[in-house]
Amino acid sequence: xxFFSFFKTLxxxxxxxxxxxxxxxxxILKSVDxxxxxxxxxxxxxxxxxxxxxxxxxxxxxxxxxxxxxxxPRSEVxxxxxxxxxxxxxxxxxxxxx
Amino acid sequence: xxxxxLNDSPAGGQQQQQRNRQFPxxxxxxxxxxxxxxxxxxxxxxPQLPPxxxxxxxxxxxxxxxxxxxxxxxxxxxxxxxxxxxxxxxLVLQETIERIYxxxxxxxxxxxxxxxxxxxxxxxxxxxxxxxxDVPSSVTKASFEEVFELKKKEDSxxxxxxxxxxxxxxxxxxxxxxxxxxxx
Numbered sequence: 211x212x213f214f215s216f217f218k219t220l221x222x223x224x225x226x227x228x229x230x231x232x233x234x235x236x237x238i239l240k241s242v243d244x245x246x247x248x249x250x251x252x253x254x255x256x257x258x259x260x261x262x263x264x265x266x267x268x269x270x271x272x273x274x275x276x277x278x279x280x281x282x283p284r285s286e287v288x289x290x291x292x293x294x295x296x297x298x299x300x301x302x303x304x305x306x307x308x
Numbered sequence: 309x310x311x312x313x314l315n316d317s318p319a320g321g322q323q324q325q326q327r328n329r330q331f332p333x334x335x336x337x338x339x340x341x342x343x344x345x346x347x348x349x350x351x352x353x354x355p356q357l358p359p360x361x362x363x364x365x366x367x368x369x370x371x372x373x374x375x376x377x378x379x380x381x382x383x384x385x386x387x388x389x390x391x392x393x394x395x396x397x398x399l400v401l402q403e404t405i406e407r408i409y410x411x412x413x414x415x416x417x418x419x420x421x422x423x424x425x426x427x428x429x430x431x432x433x434x435x436x437x438x439x440x441x442d443v444p445s446s447v448t449k450a451s452f453e454e455v456f457e458l459k460k461k462e463d464s465x466x467x468x469x470x471x472x473x474x475x476x477x478x479x480x481x482x483x484x485x486x487x488x489x490x491x492x
Binding site for chain 1: 371381
């Protein structure tokens, strides 16, 4: 659930998503759900010549399972905070396993 | 929800609780339903967006009854109107056409109604109706037969290329990328 919450804090930021089939899409992150499905607004497909079917698309729902990377604006990520949160989550998980 | 306890007078409280039990998912649909003001529980901390915004349902609700491009894991591109869906992104599309691309050509094939299992969905894009007819200059419309032939050729070329690469990779001890999963 940590990354779900993390992505929720990034709503309305511009992100670039690379899919497992190499399409790269830049857009404004509008929403994310528990499966990390992502909704993008004002999309712009990099390398549009290769993907002409996406030329008239304005917003997009991307299934979480096909995302390879999400590239985030550096200024919007508090790495220290995220590090702490991941450690806490890991500790919680370890506690639960015991 | 209002903060209610068992000690509250049964008058309004219990009715409310009963109603919530009967329609438990009502609050999950769309932004707060009208006629139930102030029911949301306020938590301390920074102001947060309502959690029901961050569900698959809310994301797909906006796209319902819109003209969409659906890209499947096998590379197919379907264009149709989204009529129904569920939490796995299983979808129903109406008046669907399949658009086949090959080289710098494309062709449309009318298909009809599609029920797509969610796992095969790559992405769903809402078509901007003002721009849907501006096909990029890099592709031109052609007859189905022509495009289909070209596509068959391209597919077999890619397949043999993939096979070659996989044999090389596995000889070096690498598991090929997304093996067992078709992705275009």
